[in-house]
Amino acid sequence: MSSTLAIFRRELVARRDLLLVAAAAAVIAILMPLLPGLGAYDPADVRDVSSSALALALGWGLAIGLGAAIFGSDLSAGRLGFFFARPVKGLAVWVGRSAAALALVFATEVLVVLPALLGGGSAGSSLGVADGWPLAIAFLGVPVLLFLAAHAASVMVRARTAWLFLDLVGIVVAGVVGWVTLRPLLWMGAESASWVIAGALLAALVFALVTGGAVATVAGRCDLRRTHAALSITLWSVLAVTIGAVGAYAGWLQSFKPADVDRVELLSVSPTGEWVEAFGSAPGRLDVRCRFLISTTDDRWLALPHQALWSWKTIVFSIDGRHAAWLAQGRGEEPRAIRYVALDGLELETVSTKILVPPGTGFELSPDGTQMAFVEDEILSVYELTGERLVTAVRLPEDLHGSTMFFLDGDTIRLYGRASEREGHAIRIADVRVPSGEIVRTGEIAGPPDRFWTAFDSGVENMVIGWRAEGPDHGMRNMYNARSGEFIRTLAGGFPYLLSNGRMATLREEDDGREWLIVESLDGAQHTEYDLGVGVEAKLGGEALPGELVVLRLADPSVWSEGRRADLIDLDAGSWRPVAVGVDRVRAGFRWMSGAIGTSFWFVDQPAADRLLTDRTGALVRWDPDTGDLIHIVGGRN
Amino acid sequence: MNDRAVVELDGLTVRYGRLTAVDNVSLVVPNGLVYALLGRNGSGKSSTVRCLLGQRRASAGGARIFGLDAWRDRRRVMARVGVVPENPDVPPTTTAERVERFMVSVTPRWNGQEFFSRLEGFGVPRRQRFDRLSKGQQRQFALALALSSSPDLLILDDPTLGLDAVARRDLYEELIGDLADRGTTVFLTTHDLAGIEGIADRVGVLQDGSLLVDEPVETLKARFCRLIWSETPEVSSERIDAGLQHLDVIASGAAGGATGAVVGGFSEIGFGRFRQEAPVEVTWIEPLSLEEIFIALCGDERGGRS
Numbered sequence: 001m002s003s004t005l006a007i008f009r010r011e012l013v014a015r016r017d018l019l020l021v022a023a024a025a026a027v028i029a030i031l032m033p034l035l036p037g038l039g040a041y042d043p044a045d046v047r048d049v050s051s052s053a054l055a056l057a058l059g060w061g062l063a064i065g066l067g068a069a070i071f072g073s074d075l076s077a078g079r080l081g082f083f084f085a086r087p088v089k090g091l092a093v094w095v096g097r098s099a100a101a102l103a104l105v106f107a108t109e110v111l112v113v114l115p116a117l118l119g120g121g122s123a124g125s126s127l128g129v130a131d132g133w134p135l136a137i138a139f140l141g142v143p144v145l146l147f148l149a150a151h152a153a154s155v156m157v158r159a160r161t162a163w164l165f166l167d168l169v170g171i172v173v174a175g176v177v178g179w180v181t182l183r184p185l186l187w188m189g190a191e192s193a194s195w196v197i198a199g200a201l202l203a204a205l206v207f208a209l210v211t212g213g214a215v216a217t218v219a220g221r222c223d224l225r226r227t228h229a230a231l232s233i234t235l236w237s238v239l240a241v242t243i244g245a246v247g248a249y250a251g252w253l254q255s256f257k258p259a260d261v262d263r264v265e266l267l268s269v270s271p272t273g274e275w276v277e278a279f280g281s282a283p284g285r286l287d288v289r290c291r292f293l294i295s296t297t298d299d300r301w302l303a304l305p306h307q308a309l310w311s312w313k314t315i316v317f318s319i320d321g322r323h324a325a326w327l328a329q330g331r332g333e334e335p336r337a338i339r340y341v342a343l344d345g346l347e348l349e350t351v352s353t354k355i356l357v358p359p360g361t362g363f364e365l366s367p368d369g370t371q372m373a374f375v376e377d378e379i380l381s382v383y384e385l386t387g388e389r390l391v392t393a394v395r396l397p398e399d400l401h402g403s404t405m406f407f408l409d410g411d412t413i414r415l416y417g418r419a420s421e422r423e424g425h426a427i428r429i430a431d432v433r434v435p436s437g438e439i440v441r442t443g444e445i446a447g448p449p450d451r452f453w454t455a456f457d458s459g460v461e462n463m464v465i466g467w468r469a470e471g472p473d474h475g476m477r478n479m480y481n482a483r484s485g486e487f488i489r490t491l492a493g494g495f496p497y498l499l500s501n502g503r504m505a506t507l508r509e510e511d512d513g514r515e516w517l518i519v520e521s522l523d524g525a526q527h528t529e530y531d532l533g534v535g536v537e538a539k540l541g542g543e544a545l546p547g548e549l550v551v552l553r554l555a556d557p558s559v560w561s562e563g564r565r566a567d568l569i570d571l572d573a574g575s576w577r578p579v580a581v582g583v584d585r586v587r588a589g590f591r592w593m594s595g596a597i598g599t600s601f602w603f604v605d606q607p608a609a610d611r612l613l614t615d616r617t618g619a620l621v622r623w624d625p626d627t628g629d630l631i632h633i634v635g636g637r638n
Numbered sequence: 639m640n641d642r643a644v645v646e647l648d649g650l651t652v653r654y655g656r657l658t659a660v661d662n663v664s665l666v667v668p669n670g671l672v673y674a675l676l677g678r679n680g681s682g683k684s685s686t687v688r689c690l691l692g693q694r695r696a697s698a699g700g701a702r703i704f705g706l707d708a709w710r711d712r713r714r715v716m717a718r719v720g721v722v723p724e725n726p727d728v729p730p731t732t733t734a735e736r737v738e739r740f741m742v743s744v745t746p747r748w749n750g751q752e753f754f755s756r757l758e759g760f761g762v763p764r765r766q767r768f769d770r771l772s773k774g775q776q777r778q779f780a781l782a783l784a785l786s787s788s789p790d791l792l793i794l795d796d797p798t799l800g801l802d803a804v805a806r807r808d809l810y811e812e813l814i815g816d817l818a819d820r821g822t823t824v825f826l827t828t829h830d831l832a833g834i835e836g837i838a839d840r841v842g843v844l845q846d847g848s849l850l851v852d853e854p855v856e857t858l859k860a861r862f863c864r865l866i867w868s869e870t871p872e873v874s875s876e877r878i879d880a881g882l883q884h885l886d887v888i889a890s891g892a893a894g895g896a897t898g899a900v901v902g903g904f905s906e907i908g909f910g911r912f913r914q915e916a917p918v919e920v921t922w923i924e925p926l927s928l929e930e931i932f933i934a935l936c937g938d939e940r941g942g943r944s
Contacts, residue, residue: 006743081727087717222693
């Protein structure tokens with residue numbers, strides 16, 4: 001220990017002139033506000049910025065310079081023998097010299113920012129690294145890494161032995177493995193896990209560089225070539241093991257199954273309710289969320305490509321519920337391949353196609369899942385999925401370029417396009433005949449505002465467009481003919497659920513907090529109101545059985561933690577029956593869970609999908625109408 | 639002091655890739671001896687010294703100092719060894735005073751007073767940066783540094799390299815003084831053969847990594863000499879050649895009516911047999927200097943007559 005300290009002290013004294021440079025930089029930072037052109041700024045801010053910038057520049061520069069010189073240059077100049085000709089351990093040489101170099105770097109940084117700190121400033125504040133970890137990383141972590149990396153690079157370059165080939169390969173492999181380890185976590189938006197893995201990878205690198213440097217000094221002593229060999233072997237071996245361990249941990253974080261899931265968040269439900277696309281997180285896996293396609297009726301499941309919770313790239317189901325398709329992962333804006341799976345088999349087998357779709361482009365499946373359509377560069381393309389054959393390609397007129405589209409049936413695609421501002425932003429409606437590629441314009445709707453919501457009835461005969469507006473219902477809801485765009489009527493109350501048998505349901509809250517369920521026919525001729533109570537925070541859960549609507553209310557409005565109770569109302573008889581207590585409507589990330597659904601436009605009744613609920617533990621459960629039981633599907637905190 | 643071996647090389651081999659710098663060298667340096675390892679540039683002297691200092695690991699064989707493995711036990715060995723490297727390795731910006739402070743902490747037998755007194759004797763300023771000292775002063779600095787740790791073994795790797803005659807003399811005087819005072823064992827490599835002639839007890843000669851000679855200076859000098867004889871018509875050159883075989887002739891030649899030969903195996907018996915075979919009139923038997931012996935051994939690789 002005493003020899004380590006002696007070496008440490010010797011190195012400090014030998015390079016103490018660096019502190020004079022730091023003091024000069026501190027003086028420059030203090031005088032910066034006097035420079036012409038900076039008078040308009042607060043002198044304290046100018047001092048903060050300049051002292052922090054100078055401290056970092058000096059600290060990082062010194063770290064690189066000392067890292068490159070303190071061993072590499074002494075080794076190649078044959079001056080390391082001064083230490084090895086004394087009765088000191090090789091490790092003491094490495095630790096003493098490295099610690100002294102880093103102490104000098106840190107002391108230099110402190111010296112530069114000290115006057116600004118004493119003047120009431122905050123180191124790094126103006127550079128956005130004022131607090132906690134960012135500050136420590138910028139002023140301590142980065143210099144350490146730069147010092148160690150410069151040392152390794154200096155030895156490798158100066159020695160220029162055949163090990164340099166291993167070094168180059170190692171750098172590439174380590175970079176690729178590190179990126180491959182980190183990339184899925186970034187893609188899935190797992191911020192904490194990404195930081196942990198990135199930190200672990202950097203820690204692994206630092207550990208490998210420290211170990212490599214120590215072993216190289218101990219084993220190589222004054223021999224540059226031998227030092228290089230020891231450094232390369234140790235560095236890449238340790239890095240391989242540590243990166244491997246980090247990679248294994250990162251893999252474990254993402255490797256869980258639906259059975260491991262505790263928290264579950266739904267993205268979409270198949271029209272038949274037999275499948276859900278869900279994000280799940282598992283205990284001990286940080287904030288990693290895996291995406292699964294999970295059967296609600298049996299134990300089949302499929303892992304889907306990672307993506308962020310906020311991504312719009314949800315899976316697309318065919319209306320018959322027998323096929324699901326999605327985009328493969330890809331880089332940046334490169335087109336991505338379509339993948340699909342047949343959901344009616346015992347084994348789920350993903351099929352990769354060569355059909356490429358730009359990542360920001362939505363696509364739709366035909367009702368039987370045999371065809372897919374998407375618009376790219378004004379061209380509507382329809383492909384056969386199994387044979388990957390182009391069925392038709394149609395150039396769309398300008399007002400239909402950005403259309404929302406869906407298959408009406410196997411032969412017809414409905415387009416809703418937006419006309420230009422000059423044409424009043426009208427919604428243009430057209431049908432494309434798939435076999436012939438003919439475009440048939442069917443009508444238009446006078447333009448709603450930029451942001452609006454749509455819902456369709458099950459026959460795609462009527463549609464509701466709603467948007468925010470001043471008024472008692474905080475918005476406008478107009479019903480139109482879905483084909484011709486003909487205005488039918490303005491609706492009262494909230495945004496409606498379009499139900500089977502030409503009915504729709506909506507909720508209305510009065511000023512005294514009393515909430516009402518309003519059920520009426522699409523033409524408004526029949527109108528029934530049901531009193532739900534005061535302060536019950538009601539939600540509509542969809543038509544879980546034909547003609548019967550799920551309504552969820554707070555079980556006890558005075559005790560929020562009691563959760564909600566779900567009841568089923570027979571829309572014909574007006575009678576109520578309980579479903580379950582302590583449940584909630586499934587929380588879909590981005591899609592409505594019932595009625596005509598968001599961007600995918602399902603127009604069939606989906607009672608099975610409307611029977612999905614979450615229970616008190618957060619698990620996804622299915623209500624069995626025959627037994628009244630809640631059947632666990634996935635998730636839930638025990 | 640006893641006669642126990644201080645330095646032992648046992649089949650020492652050093653390879654740099656495909657190049658064998660030191661090839662299976664074995665030698666022993668007993669306590670209190672001055673051993674000079676000689677050789678041309680690139681003969682493997684410095685590689686041998688680096689192995690002795692534990693700064694390079696032997697590719698095969700080994701080097702032991704005080705019975706300890708020079709590589710594995712470097713730290714223990716270095717506590718008893720003073721080193722003057724081929725190229726001064728003292729950090730260039732440091733001064734004698736700072737070096738002294740460092741040495742106090744790392745060298746158990748360090749004597750700071752002795753260090754400064756030696757420097758003063760050499761006329762080396764104690765507050766001058768090392769890189770601003772003259773080459774001679776740097777060597778003297780290194781020697782003072784090595785001697786002031788009261789070493790049992792002094793290893794000097796070509797310590798007079800680049801020094802003028804005066805500086806060389808000063809260095810040797812200091813060395814001789816220390817030997818007289820303490821009887822320190824010395825292992826040195828040098829090209830300054832004249833300088834070490836009066837100091838070295840034993841020499842080794844390396845050529846292309848192999849040890850050609852390893853013997854006391856006295857016996858070496860006794861067996862190497864130059865014979866000069868007058869040419870006699872009665873004695874044919876064949877007889878002379880046959881006679882010279884008893885003396886291990888290294889080189890021979892004729893000039894100005896006299897003929898001579900450098901022999902490496904001179905002995906009374908051998909000389910008697912030479913005279914029997916070739917009854918020439920030997921006019922001169924001249925001992926060779928160490929330098930001449932070295933040149934005779936290493937100067938002409940052909941080793942033939944000239």
